[in-house]
Amino acid sequence: MRSMDVRYATNPDDARSYGTAELRSRYLVEDMFVPGELRLTYSHQDRVVLGGAMPAERPLALGVDDAVRTDYFCERRELAVFCIAGEATVTVDGVVHDLAGRDLLYIGRGSRQISLAARAGGEPPRLYLFSTPAHETHPTVLVRADQVTPVDLGTAEEANRRRLRRYVDGTLVTSCQLMMGFTEILPGSVWNTMPCHTHVRRTECYLYFDLDESARIVHLMGRPTETRHLVVANEQAVISPSWSVHSGVGTASYSFVWAMAGENYRFEDMDHVDMAELR
Template identity: 50%
Template sequence: MENRYASAPEHVATMQTAELRKRFLVEDLFLDGEMKFVYSHYDRIIMAGAVPTEAALRMPTPEALHTDHFFDNREAGIINIGADATVSVDGTEYTLPRKGLLYIGRGAKDVTFEAPGRFYLYSAPAHTAYPTTLVGPEDGNVLELGAKETSNERTLRQLLFNGDVKSCQVMMGVTTLSPGSMWNTMPAHTHDRRMESYLYFDVEDDARVVHLMGEPSETRHLIVGNEQGVISPSWSIHSGVGTKAYSFIWAMAGENQAFTDMDAAPVTDMR
């Protein structure tokens, strides 16, 4: 499991490109036949990718967690960015469609993934147990946002969101930009009560996303490719513009689950 320590805003302001990418960009999360974990000290979240091949892939427990099972003290949301595939949790099979979500609560013991899925997992510490729940891509709260005139026409699916599916901390969803739209989350914002991670996918081979981060008065950027993730501190903006339309998974954990608890960062004030 890769370890990523937290950085203060004044430190990030001094970073050059290579260090920014090393600390905040997750480039190789999806490896054939493996499950890779990245542990962030921002709210102690874990980002992971699982890519089963011929045989089912059993979820391991990273030694650094010092627990018998991954979910002994944690919960997670899992979103499939591949073809429809099966996830088994303690002997119960769930068919997870593309862009659907499976929530796994604290206390699960045995989790396996089957091809042809490509699974993104986002986990945070949990203080109580909620039931494992499957959410289809159209079953959550679906919002149509933005406009063609501002190049941010998009569909936002709140799949794990303070509603019918209970969780301790984790909130997750998928946003898909319409053809011809490129901006996400602009005007930008911060929310100092929780951190957020992005996982960009459906980014074409010859395209990239310019992800904006940093304090609103001291912005920085990362150039992001397909199936790459970004760790966003609570004090940082998190916005991006692509050279073509794309999708991304947003996931949050921290002090609260109030989706609209944001501190606005007007574009006219950003630097």
Template identity: 50%
Template sequence: MEIRHPIHPRDAAQFSTERMRAEFLVQGLFQPGEVKWVYTHHDRMLIGGVVPVEAPVTVSQVPELHTEYLLERREIGIVNIGGPGTVTVDGEVYGLARRECLYVGLGKRTLSFGSVDRAQPARFYLVSAPAHQAYPTRKTGPQDAEFEQLGSDDQSNRRTLYRFIHANGVQSCQLMLGMTELAPNNLWNTMPAHLHDRRSEVYLYFDLDPAARVFHFFGEPGETRHLVVANEEAVISPSWSIHSGVGTRSYTFIWAMAGENYTFKDMDPVAMDDLR
């Protein structure tokens, strides 16, 4: 497991590009036959990737957490961004097609990840947060999630936002998770920007052409920086940072939040005049 420590915004403003990428960019999550973990002390979120190929990959204990099993004091959201797969939760099997999501709550002891076709393996993206109450395991996806149409073509930001794990959908203790898909030829996400000082957020960019990149904007409104992000890379966004981006081509991203409040619209808008 790779561990990332909290960073103060005044310190982050002095970082080189290399240091920014080392602290906030998550690469190499999806490795065949393995489970990869990155632990961030920003709201103690745990970010992972699993690509089962020849055999299922089972996750029970994560030694660095110093608990008997992964979900002893945690909950987890799982999104499949690859071929058809299965997630087995304490012996119960759930099929997950591409872009479908599974929530697993506090107290479940064993997760096992499999692919239906090893030639087109599943690619499971995992986000976990601490939890103090158990909620039922539930599956969802774009076909039955609450969604919202945002933006416009003239602003190059027309997109569909799907809410998977949230107060009015799949219930959880504190984790919120969803997906935003940009329409063809639209490039911007989350601009005008906002903050939510009571929650950290993680973005995973995917469905991005291998030659394309997303320029992810980051930092306090008056001290912005950017990270150049490739397909299937994630960005850890602390509570003090904006999180916005523009791609060289359209793309999709999974957003996940954890922290103080459990209200999706708990946001502090940032005026364009305040961005630097």
């Protein structure tokens, strides 16, 4: 595992002066999926770790890094591994879990040895990792895609019809503070979270995927009254501080994994923003 990329927490008063390059360097995570590599980013926003693994000929071990400075990665952390595509095996303390597209493995605090591998004869996998500090221990759970009940949201008139799936949120899987799921934008719609919201009690990260290579997402961020934007490509992630909105519009169909960490363990804990407030 290469050294983690470290991103420091930012103040909204400072962020208002950032240009394009600085916004991207602070909040956009690129080049996450490289054959044969595990790449992680450590954010001081709620101390989340996010990244991508693309195991090839050899398994990839989840080791420790000076940014975390523990004896093993999940000594004081919990972790979710979401299979975007392909087939993989994730071995946790000798127990092998097989993952296919849209499956998720939640790994509880205290798990010592974690390795990620491609399944023999299968399509090379793309695995998205998201980790948060944990002060409770919960069991490791494998969630199959067909176990999750989808919920349809939005309207065609507002171009925001989407299908949301909640994997880790205290119902199907209980964690300490980590929440994770994914949303697909339905045909004819483009907006993923509009009307938008903030939640000052937690950080949220979006990983955009299922996007054509030539297509882009315009991701809105910043304070509701003073927004900024990032132009995002396929399989890139955005770190959204608690003070920032997080909403995007695509030039083609796409999906995104949402993952959160913070003070309040209620999915519905959001501070909704009236459309008239946006600037």
